Amino acid sequence: MERVHQQSRRSFLSQTGKLTTACAVIGLASGAAQAAPASTGRPASEAGATTLTDRHYYLSDVRLEEGFEYDGDTVIGTRTALHTLEIKDGKIAALHPANTTPPAGVPLYQVHGQLMLPAMRDMHIHLDKTFYGGPWQAPRPRQGKTIMDMIALEQKLLPKLLPTSQQRAEQLIALLQSKGTTVARSHCNIDPVSGLKSLEHLQRALENHRSDFSCEIVAFPQHGLLHSKVDGLMREAMQMGVQYVGGLDPTNVDGSMQKSLDAMFQIALDTGKGVDIHLHETNPAGVAAINHMIDTVEKNPALRGKVTISHAFALTTLAPEALAETASRLAAQQMTIASTVPIGGLMMPLPRLSEAGVFVMTGTDSVIDHWSPFGCADMLEKANLYAQLYRGSDEYRLSRAMAIATGGVLPLDDKGNRVWPKAGDDAAFTLVGASCSAEAVARLPARSATFHRGRMVYGSVGNA
Structure with missing residues (x-):
């Protein structure tokens, strides 16, 4: 079928993305x-x-x-x-x-x-830690800050957030519903500061909404699985009904790509759970991590169809031939990609992944927290951004773009x-x-x- 191509807005969005996020970029269109x-x-x-x-x-x-x-x-x-x-x-x-x-x-x-x-389906969100529902609070400046600096800041913030985390999670659920979202996957902190309290509060919030909202939980070692020594807490979380084992930047945070990933996968194999890891690394270590994860799933059939790589920014660094090979391997193991459809320099190859048979989904990630103030909790807006970034301004492509927001369901x-x-x-x-x-x-x-x-x-x- 012939599809009419129009000039991409990537150049404009890339420049704008250095200063703001999707909510601001398309705010004028949204309001109109x-x-x-x-x-x-x-x-x-x-x-x-x-x-x-x-x-x-x-x-x-x-x-x-x-x-x-x-x-x-x-x-x-x-x-x-x-x-x-x-x-x-x-x-x-x-x-x-x-x-x-x-x-x-x-x-x-x-x-x-x-x-x-x-x-709509929000397949990457953090319901357990948000400023939403409370007074306005912008994040601290990120310039010059490493992820370890942000972790140190979070260790100070968590005790202040915990007392109201259940109420704020429920208000965030209401916001999602107002945007048409009834299904989500929420990452939930498992760390030495909050222990299992964040998880307990989130589970209570979800229990209050069990008839009107469905949500999977990822046990997320935000402060590093190895770095914060939370293997035991992660295993306890699995016994509390959590569906996915999380992870975070195994080289930059844990300092050992293979040990960190192997520990994460071992928890999943021991408990029969899935995996959903935050992988922000774009240097060669990020590519190595993706390859190691694919290798692990190939060697362990029990993990096939149960692994999600969130963000996966390292895919932006691959040459076309390497990307095609990696996408083929991801698809063969039914590994999925959860992307926030980033703008700016990190132009994710989402259409090419989909064409190769990789299931791609999207999510809000942060909604007004100490990482970002821009989250809108609107998956339809993610579809809009996807259409803008990947030349989707005609009737056909606009209609197809909605799939990323609905888990692939289209009329x-x-x-x-x-x-x-x-x-x-x-x-x-x-x-x-x-x-x-x-x-x-x-x-x-x-x-x-x-x-x-x-x-x-x-x-x-x-x-x-």
Whole structure:
């Protein structure tokens, strides 16, 4: 299929990225996009239902994508139509024609032509340590500071954050839901200062939201697995229900790439857990670490499909041939990449990884903490940034960019066939005032309602 190329904004974003983050770069577009076309927005005067926990109900006038419109071989638009959705026991039970009347006793709600998008997934966030929900506090200057300097600062901050960490985590969950996100993977500090307290507080927060938010936890040795001697605490965390063993820059922080990675993998093998490591290193040590991790998974089939490399900045340093070989090996072992879609000098080869079969996902990382003040908790905004960075300004590529924010779930497949939603799917989605996915990615409309397992966890819908 022919895809129209437009001039990349990489040059502009690269320069801007030296001064700010994605939130600021696209803030103007975000602010200008809040008003959706009148035909797809719910009347502002209608209060509607703000609580929806029915086991069985209908949603009317839901806008779903039907297929692409073409000029020759070029996608120039997206066809949509209104439907009535039947939702039962957390699943989409059926898709009915518009204006379908539900059986007696089954509630009917009205969404007035809002577009239905798959629920967003934030697959790299730190819910356990954030300034969000408290008074404004900018980070200390980073100029001239090493990661060890930042760790030393964090050791002083953690005791101040712990007393309110559960409440702030819950407020951050609410922010995520307001942006259409109902699934996350949160890294959680395991360190000598907080011990297992950060984990206990995060687990309590998640327990309070078990019916409206799903979250995996990574035990994250932020102060170094070997450097802070937390092997025992990490193993305790695994016994507390944590799903992933974390790690951090094995050369720069732990001082021994192989010993650090082997210790991390040993915990995973001993406990049957997955791995999700922070790897920021871009020097040759970062490439060596990636190769060692692939080697380890190749030798241990139990780890296949259970390893994520977060950030993986070293991939930006590889020549095309080396990148192709590395991507092929990552894909063969079903290893995934979690990227925040960085701007500036670290232009990650995300499209090339995806083309090679590597599953790429995105996340917020920091949301207003001592590392960064810019996190917006908006995965749709990550899709917008992805489209800007990788020449995705046409209808087709805009619609494809949304996959990075939804865990690969898209309403239309690459040929324009509707594959979502369908009967039997989880009722996990968000409603926006947009005409199609491409417009939503480009203009970032406000989310009017978010649903998780059939339950409305944010926003409102109209009373029919």
